[in-house]
Amino acid sequence: MIPLIFALAGSIANISDGSASLDMRIADAGGSGNLLAQSLSDDTHSSVGTHSNTADKTSAASQPVDRTRTAAPSITSFSAKSQTFLIGSDVYQIETAGKSYSITNPDPQTLRFEVRKGDNWAAGLDGSGVDRSEIQNASTGVATSWGAAIPAGTPIEMDYQFMVEANSNGTFVNTQDHSNGFFVVGQMHNDDGASGVPTSPPFAIQMDRDRLQIVARYVLPGGNPRNSSSALHMLTLWTDPNPIQTSVYNDIRVQANFSNSGSGYLDVWINGKQVVNYQGPLGFGQGTYWEFGIYRSTATETSAVRYRNLMLTINSSTPGRP
16 A cells, blocks of 8 residues: 655655655645654655766666665754854855855754855955855765865765745746856865865766756866866766746755776766766865855856755765675
8 A cells, every 4th residue: 555645835845655765856846734644754765867977978877776765864063153053063164255155054954144245254365256054064974174084985875855945936046057167066076275276076966057067077186176287077977857846845865986096986866866877986085075055156146945855875885886
């Protein structure tokens, strides 16, 4: 017998029978008065995907992968003035312009980020061409003088939910795209102290105008990862063919291994559908650390996003991967 589940508007509704996921969809954002028949802290995903490579060739669909989610940790000790807080036991550092709206904590599972034109992070030496409201994981991995870095070659897994707010007539307007700038909403940042040069993220979830997009970068061992380097390879692995829906949470799951010398991979699921199944060199041979929020080329429009139920684990078991 398949249980009947009512989900809150904008949440992920997952219908399962035992451990097998039978259906997953975003609940109608226009609904009201819905009841939650079971806790959202545990659910089961089933998904398939395709493999994209540097030649833009796509493989046949992969086998379904089932996974049970464990309870997401709560956000504690939050204060925008303290500059650090906890998600579970992980320390996060705040990187914003320090405005009252830059980062807020609407409930114990949710963070809201907002940027307006000129909102740069002065402490990070941002120039006038960048607007930023982000947080950085500063404790997962190996301790450094500035935080922590997850060593290259370490399996990483992330689960969270992401939503953009409308900023113009009920829609999301973003003037940044691949031709004129960037609008990053989640990134594994390279340890630039180890590389000795500034870099762009080896993995980023970003907005290309109103389309969600996944990009990756790598250099082969010995290559220079600086942005202008001929050794740097950038891969656009997926762009959503549809505009993103505002005020609707999207369930995002990532499995990755940042290795540019073998066993590198990146798998991404959006709302239960695998959209990236990449195997090959990934990253620059240095450690990485997780950042999320908004990091964009400066723009006139005010933008806001929300994240909830973040789970980040390292040295995780990845079915079907070496």
